[in-house]
Amino acid sequence: MSVYQVSCPARTLILDEEDRLLQDGGLEPEPALWCMLEAGHSGLHLTLAQALRGGDGVPPVTLWLRWAEGAEYDSRREILPLPPCPERFLAGTVQEDACGLPEGHPGRHGFEFGPPISEADITPGWLL
Numbered sequence: 001m002s003v004y005q006v007s008c009p010a011r012t013l014i015l016d017e018e019d020r021l022l023q024d025g026g027l028e029p030e031p032a033l034w035c036m037l038e039a040g041h042s043g044l045h046l047t048l049a050q051a052l053r054g055g056d057g058v059p060p061v062t063l064w065l066r067w068a069e070g071a072e073y074d075s076r077r078e079i080l081p082l083p084p085c086p087e088r089f090l091a092g093t094v095q096e097d098a099c100g101l102p103e104g105h106p107g108r109h110g111f112e113f114g115p116p117i118s119e120a121d122i123t124p125g126w127l128l
Contacts, residue, residue, distance in 0.1 A: 007113060008035035010045045012065065012072045018049075018079060022063070025050035033065060036100075038107030044068055046102065049079055064102055085109060 011034050014022070022029040027050055035045035044066045054060040062084065067077040082102035089097040089111040100110035 008037045008039050008041055008045060010035040010067075010069065010072075012045070012047070012067050012077075014049075014065075015073070018065070021079065022050045025052045025063070027051050036110070037105060038113070041106045043106060044076065045072075046105065062102075087111075 011032055013032050014029060019029055019031075027048075029050065033047040033049070035041075036047050037045065045068070047065050048062065049065040050063040052061045052063065061081045063079050064082045065077070065079050068074060085099035085101050085103050085105060087099045087109050089095075089099075089109070097111045099105075
């Protein structure tokens with residue numbers, strides 16, 4: 001089977017004060033998060049930190065963590081809400097897929113990641 005590195009290998013640990021901020025959302029906070037952008041991207045690293053439910057006239061919000069290469073805990077590190085990328089794969093069909101990254105992200109869209117799957121990539125243990 002072929003293995004391709006398509007996402008950025010940068011990783012960061014969640015600080016205690018960030019962990020407290022990220023509680024009570026739709027996702028279980030993870031202690032370590034990987035950058036979700038394409039490998040070799042420019043600018044700051046970016047990962048999904050939390051999804052907050054909307055209600056009472058307040059829309060749902062997605063919180064993202066951004067940090068700088070080699071200085072993951074400096075003043076450029078921040079958790080902030082970012083709007084979703086509007087791009088869709090197979091838009092208007094039952095197989096429609098959202099990008100899953102924030103609007104204006106560098107590199108490919110989330111639905112473009114991953115190697116093509118061929119018969120040679122499927123092992124017998126994967127078959128049902």
